[in-house]
Amino acid sequence: MTSIVALVFLVPLGITLQQDTRREALADAARRSAVVVGALTATADPKARQRAVAGSSDDPARRVVVHGLDLGGPGRADPKDVALAAGDRAPQVVDVAGGVVRLEPVVLGDRTAVVEVFVPDSALDAGATGTWVTLAVVAAGLVVASVVVVDRLAGRAVRSARTLVQAAMAVGDGDLGVRIEPGGPRELAEAGYAFNRMADRLVASRTDERELVADLSHRLRTPLTVLRLDADALDSDDTSVGSFSEAELDRRRTIRRIRQAIVTLEGEIDVLINTTRKTVAQEVAVGMCDASEVVRDRMVFWAALAGDQNRPHKVLGAQLRIPVPVPRAELAAALDAVLGNVFRYTPQGTAFEVAVSRRDGYVAIRIDDAGAGIANPDRALRRGASDRGSTGLGLDIARRVALQADGSVSIDRARLGGASVVMLLRDPEAAPRQVSRFGLVGRLARERETTGRRWSRSKESDG
CATH class of the missing domain: 3.30.565.10 (Histidine kinase-like ATPase, C-terminal domain)
Structure with missing residues (x-):
């Protein structure tokens, strides 16, 4: 995503810089053409005009050419383009081999001359390679910086989410003592606070439930005590000494089972009360x-x-x-x-x-x-x-x-x-x-x- 954003902004910037370079080269050609045009209109002396053309550039290949006066040697523009510029009497820029030419008509009495200025491709694209290299380096730097920043931000979010998931799984496995330190993005931090409140509510609800069970179990002690006293008041359940009829043996065995059941029930109630009054932390073991x-x-x-x-x-x-x-x-x-x-x-x-x-x-x-x-x-x-x-x-x-x-x-x-x-x-x-x-x-x-x-x-x- 960062690469796309960098391309969206840097590619148009590179094209704009390249167009600026082209406009500067054409503006320089216009200035050179204006100097020659001024000389042509100021004097009719052929030698003065020749000196003006020769002084337009030290490079013979880039000197101004004046069509109609045969100054500056053969031109690069097509004769049709020269005739079109003379007929329209307006400057024109025409593509030629190796660059472009600027054709500017000038009226000299009863005839019209055309001043041609050649601008090579090297001048039109001057510094383009360095510009694109610089923009590529800037784009790469932006991508690397954004990756580092996003990685740090995403790392915080992932760590917070992983901590929340692990805590939720621990609560699902019965560990109600788990709490987390809320962090990361605002949504995950709010989820962490909500998780801690939920765990606190679960602990409180479980404690209340077990206290209620313990209280109800304790209330069973009263009727159980009555049963134990009534069982103690019954006859002996000993069948090892003496001779008894079958009915008496059954009665004494029944008394023994009643007493054993009461003892077992008392023990179970004691275990239930002690177990339910444990804290949640103790129950984890x-x-x-x-x-x-x-x-x-x-x-x-x-x-x-x-x-x-x-x-x-x-x-x-x-x-x-x-x-x-x-x-x-x-x-x-x-x-x-x-x-x-x-x-x-x-x-x-x-x-x-x-x-x-x-x-x-x-x-x-x-x-x-x-x-x-x-x-x-x-x-x-x-x-x-x-x-x-x-x-x-x-x-x-x-x-x-x-x-x-x-x-x-x-x-x-x-x-x-x-x-x-x-x-x-x-x-x-x-x-x-x-x-x-x-x-x-x-x-x-x-x-x-x-x-x-x-x-x-x-x-x-x-x-």
Whole structure:
């Protein structure tokens, strides 16, 4: 663009300078012609006229020629042009070989003479080469200077835009503590200020939301305390000493489950309150836990309930340490949500199994049952959607926990005949995978790959 602007201004300037040089050369020819014309009209002496012609130029090739008086030798102009100038009685400029001639008629008594002055091309184009070289150097200098200035201005704009993009991607990944120093062009600076205000609003909204959750959780303590006191007032749940009838054993086991559920509920509420009262900066750090340990711990609780309902159950692959990048309480809540659905929506005596495995950079926690299955898996994974009259939040809890670990949740048909819910969590100890990045397109492609991943049961290792 700068080159075009330079050409638009400098080319006409060069042409104008060249025309000025031509006009100066023709003006000099007019002055020389005027001297000779004055001499011709002032005297009729042939010698005086000859001296005037000889004094018009030191170069014989450029001396004035007077047609009609035979002074100055043969002329360069065509006789027709000479006759035309004499007839019109007006000066004319005619192109000839090697330059131009100026023909000026002069009336001498009863006849008309024509004064011819030759101007060579070298005089018409004097200094043209130097002028064009100078203009070319000026144009190149302007282009270089403009490139340097534009590069500095564009560099500031690019750096500001890149900083804004990186900050936006960081917020999209959950880092709400990112702020930028607005800079660059006015529009980008305003976008930077708007981004900082948006991030502040997000932090404030998230803090208010979690404070509200903590307050609501705290309000649950009162009815929970009443339940705990009532449970403490019940009979003993000890079945190890004494001889009891089958009905008494069932009653004491029920009392034990009630007390265990109250203790578990109190612990979950404490975790919920402590978690939601953390600051946003504290929440940025990713929690870690052992998936196998969580599965074994939660199956202690669910195995007791399964024994009371005569449910066959198995735990596979939970004997080895398998770390996952989610807090222990959240993984336990997700596991309880899925297992709770098994106990809630399948008849007593229905078998189930829990398996843990790792492969291809992911950890899979699979919960299978021998029930009727889930008719609409996509609807079951939508938050608040349920065909069983519940809140529809159980599987959504598992889905959100999986997304925190860059994984997903899928529902399929189990080997036992019922539903199979698979939670995929990123394996933090796996070797990093090389992923091609192509801006926003590559980012979306990776997100689609993650959310759409299915766990192939044919390759699963139960060990």
